[in-house]
Amino acid sequence: MNLSSILKPDAVKVISEASSKKRLFQRLAEAAEASYGLDGDAALEALLDRESLGPTGVGSGIALPHARVTDAKAVRGVFFRLERPLEFGAVDRQPVDLVFALFAPESSGVDHLKALALISRTMRDAAVCEKLRANDNPATLHTVLTEGRPSQAA
Template identity: 65%
Template sequence: MQISSILKPGAVRVIGAVSSKKRLFQEVAEVAQSAYGLSAQSTVEALLDRESLGPTGVGHGVALPHARLNGLDMVRGVFLILEKPLDFDSVDRQPVDIAFSLFAPEDAGVEHLKALALVSRTLREQSFCTKLRANPDPATLFTILTEAQSVQAA
């Protein structure tokens, strides 16, 4: 699995300030609706339900909100850079400015876990996240994200 198989260029955005985790999830849902035709309301509800099980802020300014949704045929992703970091109840108590959301079919099984592992491994590298944070252009961000694996695999 590669990031390019779960992320479309139209699902990468840079957004200004959001006032809450719920508002961030609404932004994610709007992007998911635009890029993949997902129901914004169902997407927000699924993200909130998953988040109620425990925060998806993994530390170092990164969050990986994810959920399973009806109507999907494969894992899909939405990547956001926040211009103003958001308190996210992360494990290290640091605010989040990178959010990579994943959506999987209800019956995705191991594919969902593979996608989470892939994104988590990719965003664990601090130098990689620094490079993302330094590029406010969605097209450049998409290129950085999708080329990361090519470089790692070489």
């Protein structure tokens, strides 16, 4: 598994502003609907339900919201770079500017966990985050995220 199999180029966006976490989740769900044909309302509801269990802001300005969605056929991702960081309730209480959302089939089992681990490893790489924060072009962001990071056993 690699990020290029999870993340389509058109699912990478630079967002000028998100007024709230809920609005951010709405935009993520809309992007998942546009890029992968997922039911946007169901994707939003699944993200909100998962977030109610605990915040997915992992620190250092990074959030990894994820949810299982009934109509997902495979594990899929949406990446947003926020031009203005958003208060997210992250573990380190820092606002978030890099958001990688993951949508998985309800029956995905280990694939969902492997994808989440791969995304987490990628986003923990300081050099990757520096490049993501330094670029405004979605195509460049997609390249930074997907360049040669094969999965490792979780």
